[in-house]
Amino acid sequence: MLCRLYAPPPPLGHFVELLWLYQGFRPAHDQERLMPTGTVELVIHLREDKIKTYDKKNPNVAHNHSGAVLCGAHSEFFIIDTESQDGVMGAHFRPGGAFPLFRLPGGALHNLHAGLDCIWEPFRARELRERILEAPTADGKIRVLELALLETLRESLRRHPAVALALAEFDKAPGRQIIREIADKTGLSARRFIDLFEKEVGLTPKLYCRVRRFQKVLRRIQQTKVVDWAGIALSCGYYDQAHFIHDFRAFSGMNPTAYWTDHTEHLNHVPLKG
Secondary structure, rough: EEEEEOOOOOHHHOOOEEEEEEEEEOOEEEEEEEEOOOOOOEEEOOOOEEEEEOOOOOOOEEEEEEEEEOOOOOOOOOEEEEHHHOEEEEEEEEEOOOOHHHOHHHHHHOOOOEEHHOOOOOHHHHHHHHHHHHHHHHHHHHHHHHHHHHHHHHHHHOOOOEEEEEHHHHHHHOOOOOOHHHHHHHOOHHHHHHHHHHHHOOOHHHHHHHHHHHHHHHHHOOOOOOOOHHHHHHOOOOOHHHHHHHHHHHHOOOHHHHHHHHHHHHOOOOOOOO
Protein backbone atom coordinates (compact mmCIF):
# COMPACT_ATOMS: atom_id res chain seq x y z
CA MET A 1 0.00 0.00 0.00
CA LEU A 2 1.23 3.48 -0.91
CA CYS A 3 0.18 6.41 1.26
CA ARG A 4 1.27 10.03 0.82
CA LEU A 5 0.18 12.84 3.13
CA TYR A 6 1.37 16.38 2.51
CA ALA A 7 0.54 19.51 4.51
CA PRO A 8 0.98 22.44 2.11
CA PRO A 9 2.65 25.59 3.46
CA PRO A 10 0.95 29.01 3.42
CA PRO A 11 -0.76 30.55 1.65
CA LEU A 12 -2.48 27.34 0.51
CA GLY A 13 -2.01 25.82 3.95
CA HIS A 14 -4.35 28.42 5.41
CA PHE A 15 -7.19 26.75 3.48
CA VAL A 16 -6.03 23.16 2.81
CA GLU A 17 -5.03 20.99 5.75
CA LEU A 18 -3.78 18.00 3.75
CA LEU A 19 -3.17 16.77 0.23
CA TRP A 20 -3.32 12.97 0.23
CA LEU A 21 -2.94 9.95 -2.04
CA TYR A 22 -3.67 6.24 -1.48
CA GLN A 23 -2.88 3.35 -3.82
CA GLY A 24 -3.12 -0.39 -3.34
CA PHE A 25 -5.68 -0.12 -0.53
CA ARG A 26 -8.84 -2.25 -0.61
CA PRO A 27 -10.78 -3.08 2.57
CA ALA A 28 -12.40 -6.48 2.96
CA HIS A 29 -15.86 -4.89 2.90
CA ASP A 30 -17.49 -3.49 -0.27
CA GLN A 31 -19.06 -0.43 1.32
CA GLU A 32 -17.95 1.97 4.03
CA ARG A 33 -19.95 4.44 6.09
CA LEU A 34 -18.17 7.80 6.40
CA MET A 35 -19.09 10.08 9.25
CA PRO A 36 -19.68 13.83 8.82
CA THR A 37 -16.76 16.13 9.63
CA GLY A 38 -18.21 19.55 8.80
CA THR A 39 -15.47 20.08 6.21
CA VAL A 40 -15.16 19.80 2.43
CA GLU A 41 -13.12 17.17 0.57
CA LEU A 42 -11.93 17.06 -3.04
CA VAL A 43 -11.61 13.45 -4.24
CA ILE A 44 -10.01 12.35 -7.53
CA HIS A 45 -10.09 8.74 -8.73
CA LEU A 46 -6.83 7.68 -10.36
CA ARG A 47 -8.00 4.48 -12.07
CA GLU A 48 -11.28 5.39 -13.71
CA ASP A 49 -13.35 8.49 -14.36
CA LYS A 50 -16.06 7.49 -11.90
CA ILE A 51 -16.70 7.68 -8.16
CA LYS A 52 -19.60 5.77 -6.62
CA THR A 53 -21.65 6.47 -3.51
CA TYR A 54 -24.72 4.65 -2.21
CA ASP A 55 -28.13 5.74 -1.06
CA LYS A 56 -28.34 5.97 2.75
CA LYS A 57 -31.87 4.55 2.90
CA ASN A 58 -31.21 1.81 0.34
CA PRO A 59 -27.50 0.81 0.13
CA ASN A 60 -28.27 -1.30 -2.96
CA VAL A 61 -28.90 1.89 -4.96
CA ALA A 62 -25.69 3.42 -6.34
CA HIS A 63 -25.06 7.02 -7.41
CA ASN A 64 -22.31 7.57 -9.97
CA HIS A 65 -20.25 10.75 -10.02
CA SER A 66 -17.41 11.91 -12.25
CA GLY A 67 -13.83 10.93 -11.40
CA ALA A 68 -13.21 14.27 -9.64
CA VAL A 69 -15.77 15.13 -6.96
CA LEU A 70 -16.22 17.85 -4.38
CA CYS A 71 -17.79 16.41 -1.24
CA GLY A 72 -19.64 19.23 0.50
CA ALA A 73 -19.79 19.81 4.24
CA HIS A 74 -21.89 16.99 5.66
CA SER A 75 -24.01 16.74 8.77
CA GLU A 76 -25.07 13.19 7.87
CA PHE A 77 -23.14 10.00 7.18
CA PHE A 78 -22.75 8.78 3.61
CA ILE A 79 -21.77 5.46 2.07
CA ILE A 80 -18.91 5.01 -0.40
CA ASP A 81 -17.77 2.17 -2.59
CA THR A 82 -14.47 0.89 -1.14
CA GLU A 83 -13.22 -0.01 -4.62
CA SER A 84 -12.92 3.73 -5.19
CA GLN A 85 -10.25 3.85 -2.46
CA ASP A 86 -7.83 1.75 -4.48
CA GLY A 87 -6.09 4.57 -6.33
CA VAL A 88 -7.48 7.86 -5.08
CA MET A 89 -6.16 11.26 -4.06
CA GLY A 90 -7.51 14.59 -2.98
CA ALA A 91 -7.49 17.61 -0.73
CA HIS A 92 -8.85 17.85 2.80
CA PHE A 93 -9.90 21.47 3.35
CA ARG A 94 -9.86 23.27 6.64
CA PRO A 95 -13.30 24.36 7.91
CA GLY A 96 -14.48 27.05 5.49
CA GLY A 97 -11.31 26.60 3.42
CA ALA A 98 -12.98 25.48 0.20
CA PHE A 99 -15.07 28.61 -0.26
CA PRO A 100 -12.22 30.96 -1.32
CA LEU A 101 -11.01 28.41 -3.91
CA PHE A 102 -14.27 27.39 -5.55
CA ARG A 103 -16.37 30.56 -5.15
CA LEU A 104 -19.40 28.42 -4.41
CA PRO A 105 -21.50 29.14 -1.33
CA GLY A 106 -20.75 26.25 1.01
CA GLY A 107 -24.41 25.77 1.85
CA ALA A 108 -25.09 24.83 -1.78
CA LEU A 109 -23.23 21.55 -1.24
CA HIS A 110 -24.59 20.68 2.19
CA ASN A 111 -24.80 16.85 2.34
CA LEU A 112 -24.10 16.65 -1.40
CA HIS A 113 -21.41 15.49 -3.84
CA ALA A 114 -20.79 17.47 -7.01
CA GLY A 115 -18.53 16.75 -9.95
CA LEU A 116 -15.67 19.21 -10.24
CA ASP A 117 -16.74 19.72 -13.86
CA CYS A 118 -20.01 21.19 -12.53
CA ILE A 119 -18.16 23.73 -10.39
CA TRP A 120 -15.23 24.62 -12.63
CA GLU A 121 -15.41 24.78 -16.40
CA PRO A 122 -15.62 21.14 -17.67
CA PHE A 123 -12.39 21.54 -19.68
CA ARG A 124 -10.50 22.85 -16.66
CA ALA A 125 -11.63 19.97 -14.43
CA ARG A 126 -10.83 17.38 -17.12
CA GLU A 127 -7.40 18.90 -17.77
CA LEU A 128 -6.50 18.77 -14.06
CA ARG A 129 -7.31 15.07 -13.80
CA GLU A 130 -5.38 14.32 -17.02
CA ARG A 131 -2.30 16.19 -15.78
CA ILE A 132 -2.46 14.30 -12.49
CA LEU A 133 -2.67 10.95 -14.32
CA GLU A 134 0.30 11.89 -16.51
CA ALA A 135 2.53 12.63 -13.49
CA PRO A 136 4.72 9.52 -13.06
CA THR A 137 5.07 9.55 -9.26
CA ALA A 138 2.81 9.99 -6.25
CA ASP A 139 4.71 13.10 -5.17
CA GLY A 140 4.41 14.46 -8.69
CA LYS A 141 0.64 13.99 -8.68
CA ILE A 142 0.34 15.81 -5.37
CA ARG A 143 2.47 18.64 -6.75
CA VAL A 144 0.16 19.01 -9.77
CA LEU A 145 -2.86 19.32 -7.48
CA GLU A 146 -1.06 21.76 -5.19
CA LEU A 147 -0.16 24.07 -8.07
CA ALA A 148 -3.70 23.94 -9.48
CA LEU A 149 -5.19 24.95 -6.13
CA LEU A 150 -2.57 27.68 -5.68
CA GLU A 151 -3.48 29.11 -9.07
CA THR A 152 -7.15 29.11 -8.08
CA LEU A 153 -6.32 30.80 -4.78
CA ARG A 154 -4.55 33.67 -6.56
CA GLU A 155 -7.76 34.43 -8.44
CA SER A 156 -10.11 33.91 -5.56
CA LEU A 157 -11.90 35.65 -2.76
CA ARG A 158 -10.56 35.68 0.77
CA ARG A 159 -12.06 34.26 3.95
CA HIS A 160 -14.11 36.80 5.88
CA PRO A 161 -12.32 37.76 9.15
CA ALA A 162 -15.54 37.22 11.13
CA VAL A 163 -15.69 33.60 9.94
CA ALA A 164 -12.02 33.07 10.78
CA LEU A 165 -12.58 34.46 14.28
CA ALA A 166 -15.65 32.29 14.84
CA LEU A 167 -13.90 29.11 13.67
CA ALA A 168 -11.05 29.76 16.09
CA GLU A 169 -13.52 30.28 18.95
CA PHE A 170 -15.55 27.19 18.08
CA ASP A 171 -12.40 25.09 17.87
CA LYS A 172 -11.67 25.79 21.52
CA ALA A 173 -14.85 24.14 22.78
CA PRO A 174 -17.38 22.96 20.17
CA GLY A 175 -20.85 22.79 21.64
CA ARG A 176 -20.11 25.12 24.53
CA GLN A 177 -20.05 28.40 22.65
CA ILE A 178 -23.05 30.72 22.55
CA ILE A 179 -23.66 31.89 18.99
CA ARG A 180 -24.86 35.36 19.98
CA GLU A 181 -21.70 35.94 22.05
CA ILE A 182 -19.51 34.98 19.07
CA ALA A 183 -21.56 37.25 16.80
CA ASP A 184 -21.01 40.13 19.23
CA LYS A 185 -17.25 39.54 19.05
CA THR A 186 -17.37 39.82 15.25
CA GLY A 187 -19.31 43.08 15.38
CA LEU A 188 -22.12 41.65 13.23
CA SER A 189 -25.76 41.04 13.95
CA ALA A 190 -26.60 37.43 14.83
CA ARG A 191 -28.54 36.98 11.57
CA ARG A 192 -25.77 38.45 9.42
CA PHE A 193 -23.15 36.35 11.20
CA ILE A 194 -25.11 33.10 10.74
CA ASP A 195 -25.70 33.81 7.02
CA LEU A 196 -22.06 34.64 6.42
CA PHE A 197 -20.82 31.59 8.33
CA GLU A 198 -23.14 29.22 6.47
CA LYS A 199 -22.13 30.72 3.13
CA GLU A 200 -18.42 30.07 3.70
CA VAL A 201 -18.43 26.93 5.88
CA GLY A 202 -21.46 25.14 4.48
CA LEU A 203 -23.23 24.64 7.82
CA THR A 204 -24.89 27.00 10.25
CA PRO A 205 -22.73 27.80 13.30
CA LYS A 206 -24.91 25.66 15.58
CA LEU A 207 -24.88 22.65 13.25
CA TYR A 208 -21.14 23.02 12.64
CA CYS A 209 -20.46 22.94 16.40
CA ARG A 210 -22.64 19.86 16.81
CA VAL A 211 -20.77 18.01 14.06
CA ARG A 212 -17.36 18.97 15.45
CA ARG A 213 -18.43 17.88 18.93
CA PHE A 214 -19.53 14.54 17.42
CA GLN A 215 -16.09 14.20 15.81
CA LYS A 216 -14.55 14.83 19.23
CA VAL A 217 -16.59 11.89 20.56
CA LEU A 218 -15.32 9.62 17.76
CA ARG A 219 -11.72 10.54 18.57
CA ARG A 220 -12.29 9.70 22.24
CA ILE A 221 -13.78 6.33 21.28
CA GLN A 222 -10.83 5.50 19.05
CA GLN A 223 -8.41 6.21 21.88
CA THR A 224 -9.92 3.79 24.40
CA LYS A 225 -10.49 0.06 24.81
CA VAL A 226 -13.29 0.38 27.35
CA VAL A 227 -15.92 3.02 26.67
CA ASP A 228 -17.39 5.11 29.48
CA TRP A 229 -20.32 6.60 27.56
CA ALA A 230 -21.44 8.88 30.38
CA GLY A 231 -17.91 10.20 30.88
CA ILE A 232 -17.40 10.81 27.16
CA ALA A 233 -20.76 12.59 26.85
CA LEU A 234 -19.99 14.86 29.80
CA SER A 235 -16.41 15.67 28.73
CA CYS A 236 -17.54 16.54 25.19
CA GLY A 237 -20.20 19.01 26.33
CA TYR A 238 -23.49 17.06 26.23
CA TYR A 239 -25.84 18.01 29.04
CA ASP A 240 -27.32 14.49 29.44
CA GLN A 241 -27.27 10.98 27.99
CA ALA A 242 -30.42 11.49 25.89
CA HIS A 243 -28.90 14.58 24.26
CA PHE A 244 -25.74 12.61 23.47
CA ILE A 245 -27.60 9.62 21.97
CA HIS A 246 -29.85 11.89 19.88
CA ASP A 247 -26.88 13.64 18.26
CA PHE A 248 -24.97 10.41 17.76
CA ARG A 249 -27.89 8.83 15.90
CA ALA A 250 -28.52 11.98 13.87
CA PHE A 251 -24.96 12.07 12.54
CA SER A 252 -24.03 8.40 12.30
CA GLY A 253 -27.34 6.68 11.60
CA MET A 254 -26.78 4.26 14.51
CA ASN A 255 -26.73 4.30 18.28
CA PRO A 256 -23.41 4.51 20.16
CA THR A 257 -23.37 0.84 21.20
CA ALA A 258 -23.91 -0.36 17.62
CA TYR A 259 -21.15 1.94 16.42
CA TRP A 260 -18.77 0.63 19.08
CA THR A 261 -19.53 -2.99 18.12
CA ASP A 262 -18.93 -2.23 14.45
CA HIS A 263 -15.75 -0.30 15.28
CA THR A 264 -14.23 -3.09 17.39
CA GLU A 265 -15.12 -5.77 14.85
CA HIS A 266 -13.38 -3.73 12.17
CA LEU A 267 -10.27 -3.37 14.34
CA ASN A 268 -10.18 -7.12 14.91
CA HIS A 269 -9.94 -7.66 11.14
CA VAL A 270 -7.14 -5.12 10.60
CA PRO A 271 -3.69 -6.81 10.63
CA LEU A 272 -1.24 -5.34 13.11
CA LYS A 273 1.87 -3.76 11.68
CA GLY A 274 5.09 -4.26 13.59
